[in-house]
Amino acid sequence: MSKVxxxxxxxGKGNRMGKDINKQFLYINNKPILSxxxxxxxxxxxxxxxxxxxxxxxxxxxxxxxxxKYDIKKVSFVVKGGIDRQDxxxxxxxxxxxxxxxxxxxxxxxxxxNSIIEDGIKYTKLYGAASCGVTPKDTIKIKNQLxxxxxxxxxxxxxxxxxPQCFEYNTILYCHKKLKEDKIKVTxxxxxxxxxxHKVYLYEGSYNNIKITTPEDxxxxxxxxxxxx
Ligand code: CTP
Ligand code: MG
Numbered sequence: 001m002s003k004v005x006x007x008x009x010x011x012g013k014g015n016r017m018g019k020d021i022n023k024q025f026l027y028i029n030n031k032p033i034l035s036x037x038x039x040x041x042x043x044x045x046x047x048x049x050x051x052x053x054x055x056x057x058x059x060x061x062x063x064x065x066x067x068x069k070y071d072i073k074k075v076s077f078v079v080k081g082g083i084d085r086q087d088x089x090x091x092x093x094x095x096x097x098x099x100x101x102x103x104x105x106x107x108x109x110x111x112x113x114n115s116i117i118e119d120g121i122k123y124t125k126l127y128g129a130a131s132c133g134v135t136p137k138d139t140i141k142i143k144n145q146l147x148x149x150x151x152x153x154x155x156x157x158x159x160x161x162x163x164p165q166c167f168e169y170n171t172i173l174y175c176h177k178k179l180k181e182d183k184i185k186v187t188x189x190x191x192x193x194x195x196x197x198h199k200v201y202l203y204e205g206s207y208n209n210i211k212i213t214t215p216e217d218x219x220x221x222x223x224x225x226x227x228x229x
Pocket of ligand 1: 053
């Protein structure tokens with residue numbers, strides 16, 4: 001049996017939400033967003049441990065007001081995040097003692113499902129790296145700096161990536177360390193693997209697996225939760 005760890009990222013500031021607290025502490029259906037996310041991972045039969053990455057001043061708050069209060073099991077460590085998301089991921093990876101497969105997931109995506117988690121593990125065993133996502137619903141344009149459309153890729157070539165993004169642990173740890181050394185900026189972890197020549201398998205996530213980012217996502221999130229409970 002492979003040992004599987006999940007890194008849950010919660011160390012962002014939530015600037016686009018425009019509230020004076022970290023967006024992951026806001027409530028959906030009477031519980032903090034982060035507690036919904038952690039609960040799914042903690043109750044999944046294939047997840048052995050959780051590493052929660054929290055902002056420097058919010059580690060104790062997470063331990064008391066999220067993990068203890070909502071009785072979240074399997075959390076091995078709560079570690080401090082960094083300035084950028086990629087720094088937070090590296091802190092999470094370095095906190096893991098040993099594992100075979102690691103899932104990296106945004107704390108702000110509370111509607112991930114057991115099947116998305118389990119497919120990620122399955123495809124990582126087959127291909128070494130995998131990310132869920134969905135086909136975009138809109139037509140996507142490539143534009144130039146003057147805001148003129150220059151090209152329209154076919155929808156079947158496009159994929160909106162979500163999380164979890166799943167990797168063989170040793171590979172992604174090595175790539176993230178190298179990324180820091182090479183001073184390269186990325187916006188997600190599939191880019192890290194790709195940059196160093198690793199293939200990432202893309203599999204179907206769900207249109208419900210949204211990242212709570214701006215205030216209207218709270219309203220949508222409320223409806224999603226009602227529809228799946
Ligand atoms: N994140 C993190 N550490 C950072 C930045 C982001 O752990 N330094 C986490 C966030 O907490 C979130 C996930 O990465 O769960 C995705 O990031 P995003 O949605 O951009 O969240 P924020 O950075 O908090 O939001 P914003 O960009 O609007 O400030
Ligand atoms: Mg951000």
